[in-house]
Amino acid sequence: MSKTTGQGALLDIRGLKTYFFTEGGVVKAVDGVDLTVRRGETLGLVGESGCGKSVTMFSVMRLIGQPGRLVDGEVLFDGRDLTKISDSEMQDLRGNRISMIFQQPLTSLNPVFRIGDQVAEVFEIHEGLGREDARKKGIEMLRRVGIPDPERRAQSFPHEISGGQAQRVMIAMALATNPELLIADEPTTALDVTIQAQILDLMRELREKSNTAIIFITHDLGVVAEMAENVAVMYAGQVVEYADVKTLFAQPRMPYTQGLLASIPVLGETRERLAVIPGTVPNLVDLPPGCRFAGRCASRIEYGLTLCTQEAPELLPVEEGHLARCWLYHDHPPSGFKAPLATGRARDEAGRHWSGRAS
Amino acid sequence: MTTNGSTNNGDVLLDVQGLVKHFPVRHGILQRVAGWVKAVDGVSFQIRRGETLGLVGESGCGKTTVGRSILRLIEPTAGKVYFQDKDVAHLDKPELKAMRKDMQIIFQDPFSSLDPRMPIGTSIQEGLNVHGIKGDEADKIVRRVLEEVGMHPEHARRYPHEFSGGQRQRIGIARALALRPKLIVCDEPVSALDLSIQSQVLNLLDDLQKEHGLTYLFIAHNLSVVEHISDRVGVMYLGKLVELADRAELFANPLHPYTKALISAIPIPDPTVKRDRIILEGDVPSPLNPPDGCNFHPRCPIAVARCSQEEPELRRVGSASTEHYAACLLVD
Numbered sequence: 001m002s003k004t005t006g007q008g009a010l011l012d013i014r015g016l017k018t019y020f021f022t023e024g025g026v027v028k029a030v031d032g033v034d035l036t037v038r039r040g041e042t043l044g045l046v047g048e049s050g051c052g053k054s055v056t057m058f059s060v061m062r063l064i065g066q067p068g069r070l071v072d073g074e075v076l077f078d079g080r081d082l083t084k085i086s087d088s089e090m091q092d093l094r095g096n097r098i099s100m101i102f103q104q105p106l107t108s109l110n111p112v113f114r115i116g117d118q119v120a121e122v123f124e125i126h127e128g129l130g131r132e133d134a135r136k137k138g139i140e141m142l143r144r145v146g147i148p149d150p151e152r153r154a155q156s157f158p159h160e161i162s163g164g165q166a167q168r169v170m171i172a173m174a175l176a177t178n179p180e181l182l183i184a185d186e187p188t189t190a191l192d193v194t195i196q197a198q199i200l201d202l203m204r205e206l207r208e209k210s211n212t213a214i215i216f217i218t219h220d221l222g223v224v225a226e227m228a229e230n231v232a233v234m235y236a237g238q239v240v241e242y243a244d245v246k247t248l249f250a251q252p253r254m255p256y257t258q259g260l261l262a263s264i265p266v267l268g269e270t271r272e273r274l275a276v277i278p279g280t281v282p283n284l285v286d287l288p289p290g291c292r293f294a295g296r297c298a299s300r301i302e303y304g305l306t307l308c309t310q311e312a313p314e315l316l317p318v319e320e321g322h323l324a325r326c327w328l329y330h331d332h333p334p335s336g337f338k339a340p341l342a343t344g345r346a347r348d349e350a351g352r353h354w355s356g357r358a359s
Numbered sequence: 360m361t362t363n364g365s366t367n368n369g370d371v372l373l374d375v376q377g378l379v380k381h382f383p384v385r386h387g388i389l390q391r392v393a394g395w396v397k398a399v400d401g402v403s404f405q406i407r408r409g410e411t412l413g414l415v416g417e418s419g420c421g422k423t424t425v426g427r428s429i430l431r432l433i434e435p436t437a438g439k440v441y442f443q444d445k446d447v448a449h450l451d452k453p454e455l456k457a458m459r460k461d462m463q464i465i466f467q468d469p470f471s472s473l474d475p476r477m478p479i480g481t482s483i484q485e486g487l488n489v490h491g492i493k494g495d496e497a498d499k500i501v502r503r504v505l506e507e508v509g510m511h512p513e514h515a516r517r518y519p520h521e522f523s524g525g526q527r528q529r530i531g532i533a534r535a536l537a538l539r540p541k542l543i544v545c546d547e548p549v550s551a552l553d554l555s556i557q558s559q560v561l562n563l564l565d566d567l568q569k570e571h572g573l574t575y576l577f578i579a580h581n582l583s584v585v586e587h588i589s590d591r592v593g594v595m596y597l598g599k600l601v602e603l604a605d606r607a608e609l610f611a612n613p614l615h616p617y618t619k620a621l622i623s624a625i626p627i628p629d630p631t632v633k634r635d636r637i638i639l640e641g642d643v644p645s646p647l648n649p650p651d652g653c654n655f656h657p658r659c660p661i662a663v664a665r666c667s668q669e670e671p672e673l674r675r676v677g678s679a680s681t682e683h684y685a686a687c688l689l690v691d
Contacts, residue, residue: 048553148641162642192417193580194639197624201638219554222583222626245630263558265587267625268610273565274558274587280523281553296555 009076010213011037011060011181016073018052018059025285029055029068031237034315039180042207042214044228044245046221050281051234053217057183061100062090078180096126099174103186105166109158115169116142116154122176141172146202164195168202175206185217200227221264225249233257236282236292239315243322253324255299291327299328372574373406373429373542378438380424384647397646398424400598401438403673406542411568411575413589413606415582415621417643420595422578426544429576430462431455442542460490463535467547469527473519480505480515483534490538504533507570508563525556532563536571544576549584561588582625586610594618597654598646600673604683614676615685617655653688661689 018030030052037043045053058064060075062082075082077098082090102108110118120138123129129137135154142150145168158166167187174182184203188196200223207214216227224231224245231248233241233256241254252258262275279296282288294300294308308327315325378399386393399421406412414422428435431447440447442458450458463486466472473482480501487497502512508529519527528548535543545564549557561584567573579585585592586606593603594615602615613619620637627634639658644650650657656666666688676690677683 048555164642192643193582193624194417194620195642196626197636197638200626201636220626221554221628225628225630225632226626249628249630260554261628263555264628265558265561265583266628267583267586267622268627270607271587274562276558276562277555278559280525280556 009036010039010041010078011035011215012074012076013056013060014074014076016056016059016075017071018055018064018068019071020068022067022285027284028237028287029284030059031287033073033234033237033239035232035239035242037181037213037215039213040211042216042227042229044224044231045215045217045234046219046224046231047234048219048281050236050284052237053234054185056234057100057185057215057217061094061098061183095122095174095179096177097179098181098183099177099179100183100185101167101170101174101187103189105163105170105187105190106158108170109166111158113157114154115156115158115161116150119154119169119173119176122173126177137176138172141176142169145169145172145175145206146198147172162195163191164198167191167199171199171202171206175210175212178210179212182212182214183217184214186219187216188223189218189220196223203227221261233260236287237284238292238325239323240293240325241323242315247322251322253318253322253329254293254326255297255328256293259296259298291325370407371405372408372443373576374439374441374444375405375425375429376403376439376441378402378425378428378440379436380421380428380433381436394647397598397649399428399435400646400649402595402598402600403438404593404600404603406574406576408541408574409568409572410590411577411588413585413592414576414578414595415580415585415592416595417580417621419597419643419646421598421646422580422595423546425595426464426546426576426578430459430464430544432464456489460538461541462544463538463540463542464544464546465528465531465535465548468551469524469531470519470551472531473527475519478516478518479522479530482519483515483530483537486534487537500537501533504536505530507536507567508533509559523556524552525559528552528556528560529563532560532567536567539571540573542574542576544578546578547580548577550579550581557584564588582622594621597643597649599654599686601655601687602683602685603673604677605681608677608681608683612677612683614683614690615687616659616661616689618685620660653686663689 013035016033020027047053120134123134123137139150147153188199228245230244232239241257259277290309300308313325313327315323316330318324318329380399381395383392384394416422427433483501484497589606592609596617602618620639623637652667656662671686671688673684673686676685
């Protein structure tokens, strides 16, 4: 998606493919993902389970284990391709310039070490500090993330603290080295809503104080609306729509995004009936030809489009900074992002004015 | 505690009065009781025939325990549960069995609530067999309920692993429907499902309610979902019901400070909305040793001295035209 942002890209993922070679076949968990994150930007990565959002970020961190393998693509971090550097170089970056926090904070902490020591360890490893200095900085970090009485709390073991506190500790560890990029994988999904509000508040506050870019992986559209500047929507291993957060929620283009937004109950808006996306996500071992969403797409069914089930659409602009992977909006064969707005062959095939319908 | 007011009409299907469930905490080799977890601590409410009562709260607030105590899947410690004017808590076995035909439950996890070694048709039939419906008649019912939940009757011969999460939840609903119950306790029925599947199941529950005049107790932590499906909503905190009102009233005009904070904490999927968020300090206290006075006072932004001494009762509040109940000393 180098088309979306020209310069200053901190992370530039190009054509990333991560497959899992299982007995049941090759699972194409991530199948050609392009994403760009600028310094200081917060990118929301949304999608349902199995869409590849976490696998994409685990690939960036090079945390993909057997039977998974990164089969193609580049991951440029500050100009360097992370798929090509040595393990030890990667280890230097991980937890130092790129950090990650996870959904289950309590399982991410080591149960047999005191939390203060676990935070201090980050300083020992990455900044080469001595025991005592690292301990002091660790406690300082715990204070910054809002752990009450950090000197005493540092003596606690992970089982003695709550999920919300554990996530604060994880954030303390992740931010200890002032990383340039923080990958947050569903960091509040396991938390109760009042605790989620605390953690989101903390993340916003820390973001303002640093210039850390954040990739926020979540399935909660409310959290995305609140945290992200730009949003990438993933479906079946690919990015299907990308826009700034306001545009995405106001004018979603891809029928999948439109369907998702119409199908969730929204607090304060009473909808008599929820919109439904029929069917289920396709099998990633045996993907359909054409658009992966075609089988469930209301627009395809409404217009009786045939192109969608034959050829795969590409992720192309529908307007400046707004990309969609959908035949309703571009030409065939695709003539790149110079394609005039919404003049796709499929739309001609549909023979109806899309914009009239969407508004 | 009859504070939840009017038992005026015969329309009440379920009347829960002062429900209490304390779980013992055991320690040591002798398994001596070292304390009690006050999971549910005096909860009263009614459900009217044909309505959906939503029960919301954060994890550990006791909402699931309330649902299970109503069905006597766990024995309540104290309190009364009247279902069609009979006290469920004091039924003997045959009476309880007859009553269970009218009360069913749908569980959260569609993966662990179906027996993996049993074709789903057999799973659905089990309940029918217990109630003496067997053979062709049972088969017919299985086929019919599968169709009602939007699946093929031929699916009855397949095994749970052949279905997706959404389909399994439909099977769970079919099983609950088979005996034509009057009340279904829906315990987080959509929280394990993906977004695009959630609305399919919510709409199905809605349709079935209209078709069969079902009454739901809908337990969930997701306020948006509860707002969508409920007629009335009760909010629980640490084993107590802290607020109860009509859906529209509760969300437009929450009175209890906990409900206010809870509603304000929900992220809204609209980036143009800016809201005043009430951030609660600290964590939910342990139900093993709940605070004195009002349970909520240590986190309450408006608590005063007497909140730590006096325990508030759930009582009628707000304007006379609405039925709105809250358990807060500072609300009237």
